[in-house]
Amino acid sequence: MLINKDRSSQKTLSWRDLSDDAVGKLLKERGSLVLGRILVFSGIVFLLALFLPWRQTIPGVGAVTALRPQDRPQTIQNQIGGRIEYWAVTEGQEVKKGDTILVLSETSQSYFDPMLPLRLEEQLNAKQSGEDAANQKMKATEAQIQALRNGLEFQLESAKNKVIQAQNMVKIDSAELVAVMSFLETSEKRLKRYEEGYRDGLFSLTDIETRRLNLQNDRAKVVSADNKLSNSRQSLTNASIELNNIRAKYNESLAKAQSDLSSAFSSKASVQGDIAKLRNEISNIDVRRGLYVVRAPQDGFIVKTFKAGIGENMKEGESVATLQPKKPLLAVELYVNAMDVPLIEPESDVRLQFDGWPSIQFSGWPSVAVGTFAGKVSVIDKVSSTNGRFRILIRATDPVPEGDEPWPIQLNQGSGAYGRVILNKVPLWYEIWRQLNGFPPSLEREPKEREKK
Structure with missing residues (x-):
């Protein structure tokens, strides 16, 4: 009976009844056990994460441009020399093909005679x-x-x-x-x-x-x-x-x-x-x-004029204004490293980010990216640019993939863009190993095998 009383009395003891040394010893033993369990769980999670699928990508930085040359900003030149008599447009004004931009008068003595x-x-x-x-x-x-x-x-x-x-x-x-x-x-x-x-x-x-x-x-x-x-x-x-x-x-x-x-x-x-x-x-x-009247070569907007005033002389072939064509077929020009160019093929999928459209993009999991836009590789340059990188042109995916949004209609040529060309799926451990060793992304099969198939 005495023993039962002692046990019951021990069960009712609280940490207040223990000494300070006993409390410290007890907390130390339990903390080590919890930390160990946390580390083991984290290690298991990390090992499992290493085998998760990772989508390899090739990053590139560039800007918005036009896919067709006639859709890119162009300068309007006067074909003959003359003196400015009249401006028919203002900067930012929309013009139609054939609209008057500028009116000139003759300055060459050989053509002064009206008869x-x-x-x-x-x-x-x-x-x-x-x-x-x-x-x-x-x-x-x-x-x-x-x-x-x-x-x-x-x-x-x-x-x-x-x-x-x-x-x-x-x-x-x-x-x-x-x-x-x-x-x-x-x-x-x-x-x-x-x-x-x-x-x-x-x-x-x-x-x-x-x-x-x-x-x-x-x-x-x-x-x-x-x-x-x-x-x-x-x-x-x-x-x-x-x-x-x-x-x-x-x-x-x-x-x-x-x-x-x-x-x-x-x-x-x-x-x-x-x-x-x-x-x-x-x-x-x-x-x-x-040719005394300088006309717009196509529909568009007058972006900037290079001459000002009335009565100013202009030389033959001198630029008058910059014209941005209306409704251009937009594209994105990205610049990628020379080491990655052989891995890019026409019609490869690309995920794009534009300046002014906040987005969250995960390099290895493009399916969970937020605020990005779909694109397709249209052109791969055969020679490098002045910066040593190769340019690729990306057009909008048509039709728009399910779950994606079309490119913003507010995009202007020259806006910054960032993109990733999507390649193969590999385990996460392989991608970490590749990045640490500086190896290029891998291919599913050699280009010769692709041509044979």
């Missing part, structure tokens, strides 16, 4: 008259050449006939000379026989004298026939020379006529060149007068 197009038209008409005259000269020269050819044909025919006649006369005179020489030879033989007969007393002296006279006549005929043949041959030579003279004169006249024709052609070509030049000047003046 300059009329003056050029008069010069053009004069040049066209010169072209007509050149055409008429060409026609007259061609007719002259044709007449020369026709005249040459008749003259050559006549000269050839004369040559043929002379050749025939030479043949006739040659035959006559041969006949006369035969007669002379016969007369000489007869005279010789008569002289022998005279010595024998057969013929009288009168017969001898008659035969001698006939012989002299035959000799005279031979000389005459020979002279006639010489004259015929000279006539043939003269006829041939005349034929050659006719051809030479024709060639000379033809060469002169062809020279005149070539001069007419050259004159016509020169006049045609002057006409083309005048027409070009007239067209240039018409176009130039249409």
